Amino acid sequence: MTLIAIPNETSTRDKRTAITPENADKLIRSGAEVLVEAGLGSGCGFVDEQYREAGARVTDKLQTLLAEADIVLRVHKPTVDEIAQLKRGAIHISYLDPFNERALVEALKDRQITAISMEMIPRTTRAQKMDALSSQASLAGYVMVMQAANRLNRILPMMMTPSGTIKPARVFIIGAGVAGLQAIATARRLGARVTAFDTRAVVAEQVESLGASFLKIDLGETSQTSDGYALQLTPEQLARQQQGQADEIARSDIVVTTAQVFGRKPPRLVTRDMIRRMLQGSVVVDMAAESGGNVEGSVAGEVVEVDDVIIVGSGNWSGQVSRDASNMYSNNLFNLVNEYWNAEQKTFELDLDDDILCGCVITHAGEIVNESIRKQYA
Amino acid sequence: MTLIAIPNETSTRDKRTAITPENADKLIRSGAEVLVEAGLGSGCGFVDEQYREAGARVTDKLQTLLAEADIVLRVHKPTVDEIAQLKRGAIHISYLDPFNERALVEALKDRQITAISMEMIPRTTRAQKMDALSSQASLAGYVMVMQAANRLNRILPMMMTPSGTIKPARVFIIGAGVAGLQAIATARRLGARVTAFDTRAVVAEQVESLGASFLKIDLGETSQTSDGYALQLTPEQLARQQQGQADEIARSDIVVTTAQVFGRKPPRLVTRDMIRRMLQGSVVVDMAAESGGNVEGSVAGEVVEVDDVIIVGSGNWSGQVSRDASNMYSNNLFNLVNEYWNAEQKTFELDLDDDILCGCVITHAGEIVNESIRKQYA
Amino acid sequence: MELVYLSFILILAIFLGFELIQKVPATLHTPLMSGANAISGITLVGALVGAGSEGTTLTVILGTAAVAFATINVVGGYLVTDRMLAMFKKRVSK
Amino acid sequence: MELVYLSFILILAIFLGFELIQKVPATLHTPLMSGANAISGITLVGALVGAGSEGTTLTVILGTAAVAFATINVVGGYLVTDRMLAMFKKRVSK
Amino acid sequence: MQTVILINLSYTLAAVLFILGLKFLSHPATARRGNILSALGMLLAVVVTLLDQSIIDYRWILLGIVIGTVIGTLAARLVAMTAMPEMVALLNGFGGISSLLVGWVALAQPDLSNFILLTIFLSILIGGVTFTGSLVAWGKLSERISGRPFLFHGQRQVNALILLANFMCGVMFVLYPAQPLWLYLAIVLSATLGVMTVMPIGGADMPVVISLLNSYSGLAACAAGFAISNNILIVAGSLVGASGMILTNIMCKAMNRSLGNVLFSGFGAPSGDDDKLEGEVKSLSAEDAYYILEAAQSVVIVPGYGMAVAQAQHGVKELQELLEENGCEVVYAIHPVAGRMPGHMNVLLAEADVPYDLLLEMDDINPRMETFDVAIVIGANDVVNSAARENMNSPIYGMPIINVDYARTVFVLKRSMASGFAGLDNPLFYKENTRMIFGDAKETVNKLVREFSA
Amino acid sequence: MQTVILINLSYTLAAVLFILGLKFLSHPATARRGNILSALGMLLAVVVTLLDQSIIDYRWILLGIVIGTVIGTLAARLVAMTAMPEMVALLNGFGGISSLLVGWVALAQPDLSNFILLTIFLSILIGGVTFTGSLVAWGKLSERISGRPFLFHGQRQVNALILLANFMCGVMFVLYPAQPLWLYLAIVLSATLGVMTVMPIGGADMPVVISLLNSYSGLAACAAGFAISNNILIVAGSLVGASGMILTNIMCKAMNRSLGNVLFSGFGAPSGDDDKLEGEVKSLSAEDAYYILEAAQSVVIVPGYGMAVAQAQHGVKELQELLEENGCEVVYAIHPVAGRMPGHMNVLLAEADVPYDLLLEMDDINPRMETFDVAIVIGANDVVNSAARENMNSPIYGMPIINVDYARTVFVLKRSMASGFAGLDNPLFYKENTRMIFGDAKETVNKLVREFSA
């Protein structure tokens, strides 16, 4: 019998939870034992009673929970402390940020934990149901536009009224990955005129399929990885991009940046100069504020005003809609566990040759088994 | 030559301005002299320089401004103090809340001010271009839904994703006047399932014309004034309404109340009991919080949490989108002045027989000339 | 010369037949077929001439049989079509 | 009897004419009219018979005039129609 | 006998070619091919006719053909592209006179039955009307004659008289074929009739008239066919007669007229009489509206609350796209108070994905309203109520409206004559150039959309 | 002479009634009136025929008519509503045998030209084929004969032989009309041919067969008309022959078959052979797709990224509404990864105002996929890639897909055979019940919408 344990999240800012009562129920039905820490999911409206009804045990002792667990599921990465409390050989599934968290990865390796990083789930069609980056980014796209709209001193839709015609607001989205596309869709829904830019040329069609227009900037050769991630631009290309989008930014009421480069710091795309040209009261949202920022002057976790322009860098975007975010993340975790569940032996079957696991298992049996992480720390 | 003066607003919470540079320009072109207080419109992105460019004089002496003005334009009602500084016989146009501000009305009367109340512009087709209640209510409808959506722990649209299907949020709008209709439209744009209720039966079709569904509650006989305002319900009818909508409220993620009865306190429609039945994290927006409230427990000007439900009563809704709100309000004022402008003599021609002026002029030449106000204070 | 006229008539009628039927809703396929079938019972007219003319016993027998068969086709065809269409009307008006 | 056939032909041709033209885009109104006009020059066939038959001087003169007029109608009609349609093609392919 | 059969079989083939030709002519993609097919049919018919044994003298024929070919070719080559319609009128007139002459010649046949005489008379009558009518039409179009309708008092009576005289003449003609008076009188009367029926019609309506005369010339050929017992004349003539009638009908619809008006003339009456028409509401079917839209170059769509009620916005967007594909310019004119809340129309049109650039404000559209062929009012009422401009007593007098009545044609899509929010009657509905298309706006729009099928 | 003319003028009128009858029969609103008009035409034709002077003995006629009327009336009254199609087949067969008999009787005429002999032979041949073919069809439909296709080795060869024999027999018949052998042989051979051509066809395809045989019986009447030089037989027969052909074609399209297949039999071949067809892509025009959709009772729409690219959502909504108006159930099946972002399809369909209740999740739709007449795949590819279910080597093997291939017919709307996001070939496109409708999805959908015009 496999014991799956879910501790509370330690971050107070993030109200998401790793497993909802619904998924606890599903896990138990497939034959696992589920142990949750008391108060799990209280941030997004679930109560202990619901978990109990699903058949889970509820404990308020974190220590025993960690010590007994065969599999630990959670949203955020564990502390080094917590890792030490885990059973050797246990499986730990959560966000890990493995490229930047060397100490953590070493700790997991040393404790012989099988650590699965949710960020590293490959972006293939088959893996999409476990892909938490996608599910959370998609919600983030929605939240960012809603926050920007709420802070703007204008409305987004067009209105032709007896008291004059209000022109539709202009929204510029930089980076049209999962989050960017959802941001486009949300802004379009609200009636804004939306323009978007991305370095990956294939995205133009996707942008237009949402009714927005794609800003054409000639960057020369750009490309993407086999997983669909963007490659880093050369400094010269970056300059060209900045120049090409300056006018668009100046006339936009809202700018949302979502540009990321897999495994690297996000590029700096919006400079102070550009912001200065924007109308007073405009809003810039920097999705990447917490990991370095696409926007000059954005502050991680905060909303600041620079040159009369509001820069939103609050981060934890999907956490704003914690209920839906938890549902999706929890589904992702369940789908992952379920995909490799051996229904007879009722265990998680680790097959390192499987192309999904091969991408997302970071440490196993005292080794860093993931190649790109191994290279990074070699 | 008529001097039109625009002082700054005294409320710090409201960033709107009564006249934008664009409308200052138009007033000057039609032959008026315009005097504005320094800093006018700074809350919504205008600077003194723009007014100067339009040809207005800018002063920082409020006292001389008030004393010299033939016409004063502003958003909010004046203080009794300020009234005393006005020239006798001057015209003062702003919101007045004349039904509840007896002292103010008396002061205006005594000072022989011709006071025009923007709330009292009749709701006729011809008067719509001056109708600030409509223009601001319409923005309010948008803002209320946006604020609610921002505070909700869910997203509004439906999403069928590999990480599960998110059902569209349910939004219930009580009162489908101008604000309510715009709220419906905004929530629908965001992809929510919207239901609405109003006591005026004619509204059902309007609600459906926006793609929302109308909740049918049999209240017996209800009717509306010739201006289209709702009449007050009998206590028995109110009870029936509360009962009829209780289930809808319980299953809604967002409830927005906009119910008003012209010249009376807004009805109390959502009770604590109903709120208790709502899901944790749901949001209720009380448009009328500042004038008495449709929702039990709402606090004027604040956002409170009651039984894990968030109740938004912040008020000053259109002020949230101060730039567009100012543009519209300023257009309303300009249209009003322009409608009665005598182009040859370059004066405001007061014709108390005109059906619009007859409705909105409250005091004139030392008399309360508006009938319903006179009755109210008789 | 008569044949010339007849073939002229044939050609025109064929073109007309092609043009007449353009787009038929699926519900009308069977009634239309049945109605056309009734029209094809026009061979009755030929049979009448055959059965009524002076001739051998054989031709009279054949002619009478032809009349009987063709009449079945005509009478049955029109009635059946009408029944179908009557039902169809009801269904539509529901 | 001949007349019977002819009227049969007339009726069929009229129905066919009605059925043939169903919905014509506005741009084709004039060319179609012109094309039909050329066809109505078929009276040339009648004129030929008239002009070529033995007859009085009058009928020959009349017949010849008829041939001339009808030929103008036919030749001019087809050419004009073709010119219009050629232009139309160009415009469409633009 | 063999040749007769050969000739007639060839005629059958020619008839098939004409039929296919007409069919192809009515589709853009095949039109040119259709014309060529029909020309082939004509060639075939002419060539085999020359084999006719009753033809014994080819000299005159040759003369006629040469003259005709030269003139026809030159005319077709030299005429300016813009002068095409009048050219067609002229050619059509020649067809008419030719039928008249054929009928005349047929008189020389021996043993004429009454029926044949009747058809001879008809070919003379119709041929004559076609001839002079076409000449007048040509004159009007080429501005050799004033394009203005030619009207005088008692016109109706005079025309009725001429018609009667023609009828009488016809009777006498059949009864006394030997008396040439009736022949000459028939010719004169039919020529007069042609002139009198076309003169009262204005230049703008000439295309319809020509189409009608073209149909007549087909009928004339058909009558001539009976007169000389010739199949191909009957078939080709009646094909042209019938299809020409349909085409005339279609063209009428595209010009917002009725065929009845045309057939009994007097249409396109001068506008002086029209003011009295106020109080009369003209309604139109969606199908007829299609013909007008199909011919329109520019359309302005004016939505109102009814579009919202009907939820017609998606259909409207589709209609817009179809019109655009058809080469028409389409814009939307949004009145600030249209609907029941500020921006009501914007919400709906944004939902239907109408580009913002196409949404024009009232003040931008009104100055250029005259330039629009059609204004489509979709469930709006108060915002296009011309009383606000015209009637000082109206409660909304002075309110700016969208002046749709200045467009060439106005379609008003609503369910009834009911008033709108303001509860006022709308004089727009009674204007000369207004057509009401009754019914739910969504259904009407969808019908229009479906009419636009290839 | 006078009666002959009267009779023939009445025939002309009867022909007009038949023409109008057929025209009206093809529109729901006028269908019943059409049937009555055509019945009137028949009555007229029959009554005036009785005036024919060559008819001298009415006794036999009366007998035949009484028998026929009684049987016909009873049959029409008593037959169950569900048994209509086989009833029509039977009646049609009687029409066929009647034409055969009329041809036979015509042999008794004096002075038969070769041409007349030929038409007599044709009326016997076609009448005979119609007769036995109809009987077999009736047997299959009423399950008196097994509905399964009756097939044997060398079938094609045998049929070709019969056809050849028939041809030879015809030649002999015309050359030696006095020799009754050829007559009897012709009757036997044509009867055999009728049986042999219909037997191989499965019961489900019988409606098409009946329609075809109906067209044949018109042709038989037409041939009989030539045999006895009768106008109305020729006109009515060829009208039915031609319009029956068109109707057959329309019905074929509604059943997703081609007329060629029917004419040369061998269609509806047993499914055993079909697996070998894999690798062949069948494409369909939007017009033909319309016929199938028009006849469908339930449709599932599966949108994918291509719908977004084409921005076809508004048209799709309209198509949905039209199908619903037509009495069809329509739902949408949304695959979780359709499009390029989570919820991509929801955004678009919400924009087009598709009710949420119609959007079904993959897991809800798959179990009932068999119940759908048509699945319309609009610009989707990976999400309906049956390789995920069937091909263990596929990179997406095991991914749940929407099993559109289980629906009766699948339409795939895309521009080419190109692959989707995952870059994989899609075996769905090669399945027996899949039809590719190539072209931009929006254009295709709009074409379908326009085909749905009244």
Ligand SMILES: NC(=O)c1ccc[n+]([C@@H]2O[C@H](COP(=O)([O-])OP(=O)(O)OC[C@H]3O[C@@H](n4cnc5c(N)ncnc54)[C@H](OP(=O)(O)O)[C@@H]3O)[C@@H](O)[C@H]2O)c1
């Ligand atoms: N914009 C605002 O903020 C606001 C707010 C409140 C009031 N108003 C007032 O509302 C009016 C707006 O003018 P409007 O022209 O848009 O609307 P309107 O004057 O109210 O006219 C709407 C018309 O639409 C027709 N209609 C309704 N349902 C229909 C359907 N399903 N299909 C076809 N037609 C339908 C009705 O005629 P049938 O019944 O004959 O079909 C009606 O006459 C103004 O008077 C304005 O002052 C505006």
Ligand SMILES: NC(=O)c1ccc[n+]([C@@H]2O[C@H](COP(=O)([O-])OP(=O)(O)OC[C@H]3O[C@@H](n4cnc5c(N)ncnc54)[C@H](OP(=O)(O)O)[C@@H]3O)[C@@H](O)[C@H]2O)c1
């Ligand atoms: N949902 C997500 O969050 C997400 C995110 C990223 C990637 N993906 C992946 O995207 C794929 C989605 O599957 P899908 O079936 O929706 O799309 P798909 O497999 O990419 O197929 C789309 C098809 O649409 C056709 N198409 C494109 N434009 C068209 C037009 N204008 N008209 C008609 N057809 C057009 C293309 O074929 P032609 O070129 O022949 O027309 C193409 O084969 C999955 O592989 C999924 O993993 C999904």
Ligand SMILES: NC(=O)c1ccc[n+]([C@@H]2O[C@H](COP(=O)([O-])OP(=O)(O)OC[C@H]3O[C@@H](n4cnc5c(N)ncnc54)[C@H](O)[C@@H]3O)[C@@H](O)[C@H]2O)c1
């Ligand atoms: N196969 C699947 O089912 C699936 C699921 C989800 C995502 N994906 C794919 O994964 C890929 C990554 O998506 P993501 O949202 O995680 O990307 P991401 O978060 O890594 O980056 C966000 C976006 O920023 C863009 N970007 C990078 N540098 C930029 C610059 N200088 N200027 C502008 N934009 C810049 C990227 O191109 C990307 O579109 C996409 O191709 C997406 O389609 C596939």
Ligand SMILES: NC(=O)c1ccc[n+]([C@@H]2O[C@H](COP(=O)([O-])OP(=O)(O)OC[C@H]3O[C@@H](n4cnc5c(N)ncnc54)[C@H](O)[C@@H]3O)[C@@H](O)[C@H]2O)c1
């Ligand atoms: N003629 C014009 O051009 C014009 C312009 C603007 C508004 N109007 C009309 O003015 C009228 C008032 O609009 P408003 O938005 O200012 O109204 P309001 O602010 O006075 O009231 C808001 C809504 O609350 C509703 N209400 C009252 N009691 C209620 C209860 N117990 N339960 C539920 N709903 C209740 C009212 O019916 C109204 O729809 C409307 O009829 C509107 O159409 C007309």
